[in-house]
Amino acid sequence: MACVNACPRDAISVCEDACGYEYPEIDLSRCVDCGLCERVCPVHHPAGLHEAPCAYAAASLDGGERASCSSGGMATVAGRYILEQGGVVYGCAQLSYREIRHVRVDSPSGLGQLKGSKYVQSEIGLVYRSVKKDLEEGRPVLFSGTPCQVAGLKGYLRKDYLHLYTLDLVCHGVPPRRMLREDVESYPATGFPADGRADTSVQFRWKTQYGIQYGIQFGVRFGDRFGANGAPSSGGKRVRLPHDPYILAFSTGLSFRENCHHCPYSRLPRVGDLTVGDFWGLGAHEATHFRIREGVSLVLANTPRGAALWEQLRSRLDVEERTVAEAAAGNWNLRRPSPRPSGKDRFLSEYARGAGLARACRAGVPRLQYLRIDLMERLKQFRPLVSSFKRLRLLVNRIRK
Ligand SMILES: Cc1cc2nc3c(=O)[nH]c(=O)nc-3n(C[C@H](O)[C@H](O)[C@H](O)COP(=O)(O)OP(=O)(O)OC[C@H]3O[C@@H](n4cnc5c(N)ncnc54)[C@H](O)[C@@H]3O)c2cc1C
Numbered sequence: 001m002a003c004v005n006a007c008p009r010d011a012i013s014v015c016e017d018a019c020g021y022e023y024p025e026i027d028l029s030r031c032v033d034c035g036l037c038e039r040v041c042p043v044h045h046p047a048g049l050h051e052a053p054c055a056y057a058a059a060s061l062d063g064g065e066r067a068s069c070s071s072g073g074m075a076t077v078a079g080r081y082i083l084e085q086g087g088v089v090y091g092c093a094q095l096s097y098r099e100i101r102h103v104r105v106d107s108p109s110g111l112g113q114l115k116g117s118k119y120v121q122s123e124i125g126l127v128y129r130s131v132k133k134d135l136e137e138g139r140p141v142l143f144s145g146t147p148c149q150v151a152g153l154k155g156y157l158r159k160d161y162l163h164l165y166t167l168d169l170v171c172h173g174v175p176p177r178r179m180l181r182e183d184v185e186s187y188p189a190t191g192f193p194a195d196g197r198a199d200t201s202v203q204f205r206w207k208t209q210y211g212i213q214y215g216i217q218f219g220v221r222f223g224d225r226f227g228a229n230g231a232p233s234s235g236g237k238r239v240r241l242p243h244d245p246y247i248l249a250f251s252t253g254l255s256f257r258e259n260c261h262h263c264p265y266s267r268l269p270r271v272g273d274l275t276v277g278d279f280w281g282l283g284a285h286e287a288t289h290f291r292i293r294e295g296v297s298l299v300l301a302n303t304p305r306g307a308a309l310w311e312q313l314r315s316r317l318d319v320e321e322r323t324v325a326e327a328a329a330g331n332w333n334l335r336r337p338s339p340r341p342s343g344k345d346r347f348l349s350e351y352a353r354g355a356g357l358a359r360a361c362r363a364g365v366p367r368l369q370y371l372r373i374d375l376m377e378r379l380k381q382f383r384p385l386v387s388s389f390k391r392l393r394l395l396v397n398r399i400r401k
Contacts, residue, residue, distance in 0.1 A: 002152040003037035005128035012037060018352040020178025021257055022121070040158065042151035043259075051269040052300035055327035056310075057279045057288060058317040059296055067207060070117040071278045072297030075144050077316050078167060078274065078309065079111050087140030087163070089114070090131055092122035097184045097202045100177060102127040102145065104134075114144070119204040119250050121174035121257065124149060128156040135161040146171040147265030150272045165309050168270060170277025170298065170331055173256030173263075173338045175249065183216065183246035183357055187237070204247065206238075210381045211293040212278075215240035215247055242365075242373040245357040251373070253338045254347040254364045266337040268328060273306030274299060279322075281330020283387075287394045288320060293383065298327050 003024050004012045011030035014022045026037070038044050059072030066073045079089040083106070091114035093103040101123035105111055122145065131153060134141050143153055144167040153166065184202060203217040217238040242248045249255035265271050279298035282288050290296045297317075301310040328334040341347075347364025351357065 001124040002040040002042060002128065002156040005124075005126055005156050006036050006040040008032075008034065008036065016176070016178065019348055020176035022176065040155040042148060042155040043264075045155060046264055047151040047154045047271050049265075049269040049271055050273075050302035050306075052275070052302045052306075052324060055279075055322045055324045056299040056301075057282050057290055057296050057320040057322055058299050059290065059294070061316060061318055066295060068112075069115050069295065070205065071276070071295045072317070073115075073295070074276045074297035074299055074313075074317065075167060075169075076111055076115055077313055078165075078276075079105070079114060079142055079144070080108060081309075081313055081316070082140055082142040082165065083108055083111070085140050087142065088134050089142045089144070090127060091142075091144040092118055094118050094201045097200055098177075098181055099123075100180075101125055102149075104130055117169075117204060119172075119175070119247070120177050120180045122146075122149070123177065124152070128153050131164075132157060135164055139163070141165065142167060144276075145169070146174065147271045148263065151265055154271070162305075165274070165305060166272040167274045167276055168265070168272030170275060170333050171260075171263075171266060172250075172333055173253060173260030175246070175255035176257070179249070179255055179351075179357060180246055183244065184218070186356070186358070187218070187239075204250075207293065207295055209293070209384070211383050212295065213240055213377075213380070214251060216244040241377055242370055245361040248361050248365060248370075248373070249347065249357060252343075252365055252369070253341045254344050254361070256338060261337055261340040263337040266333050268324065268334050270300060270302045273303045274301055274310065277331060277334070279327065279330070281326065282322070283390070283394075284326075284330065286322070286326065287391065287398075288322075290318075290320065292387070298331065300324070300327070 004014060009030045009032055011027045012024045013027065015025045016022055058074050060066040060069065060077050065076060069076050079091065082089055089105045089111065090102055091105065092100065093113040094100045100118050100120055102125065105114060131141055131143055140163040142165045143150065147168040150166045150168045201219055203219060205212050205214050206217060215238055241251055277298045279296040282290060282292055282296055299310065301307040341364065343364035343366065347360045350363040351360035
């Protein structure tokens, strides 16, 4: 969307293909052939990448905040700090399940709407223009998003602003918003959200005593999104992986944009000043005091600016220094993009011909894979037992040494 924001003649709009994937389209009658759209494009001109010397495991010291965020709440902690400096924060908000887009936040009360991972492509709209305006007025800006969105912003700006801080998420890939809309609207029998409330929203993951659970959970937004610990403020039907087709297509990679499978930013080094994700695999070989099931942020401070911001944030977080190798070992999207699943062509052709998400998933996900995902989700309840065993083994190894 860098091109849409940059075009001086507003000649580029966004159009959808048969599956809902969005692409820029140039209105040639307005185009003056200035070439700016190509110059700002992060695909034609990849953004610079930066390497972090070490990794951190981190979680907000505020237990309530940590519970209501996706991982350890690092993105929210960073946002609050920037607001305290008189700055503004840009990130992805879910105004309703139909409207998931990047917004500008200039007060602490607005930060709540950015919390939580929305597993869908966030609409960028003309937000890059708004970021530029804030930067030119001298305000510190924190921009969070997927790595390609950060690269898009940098391409659009075409110059470095000292008070711009970028935070990229470790990213699996993104499905189009149309698929999410159809999925939510396929649940009329529940009575919710069949009443068509404009403020219906969904949650894609929540924390349980067994670990992080993926699925679709419906809620009605009252002010600050969902309540603590992922509980919706009202309503609350939950359909866990793999029984909801949207989350099944997301977790198997069937519904990702085609370019996600060869994303140049899903790797180390990174495009943002800071990188934030889940610290999967934390403590697998080296003991940790964190419990992964409560959500732990992985943080990489990739640039000197990112490191300076991180120094300001550390005192607000419970932090452990770890290695980049450990972070990458547990998180494949730090090593390479998500692979293209073999059933993707079948999934897309079923969906494009109007069969609906559930049937498209049946075409794209082999029965055995479905059963394996179901089994793995059921086995999650034994995770606390497994991690106690791992801790015991590490302790015994240490005593032996
Ligand atoms: C589509 C997607 C795929 C992801 N895949 C992985 C993965 O494979 N491995 C991994 O370790 N982590 C992944 N993450 C990141 C992870 O789920 C958490 O979002 C991240 O750890 C931040 O957690 P937090 O507690 O610090 O954030 P919170 O404090 O809860 O704040 C959430 C932050 O995420 C941003 N955000 C939420 N949804 C979107 C979106 N759709 N587009 C852009 N920005 C968004 C918000 O702007 C906000 O800054 C993914 C996130 C998304 C959105």
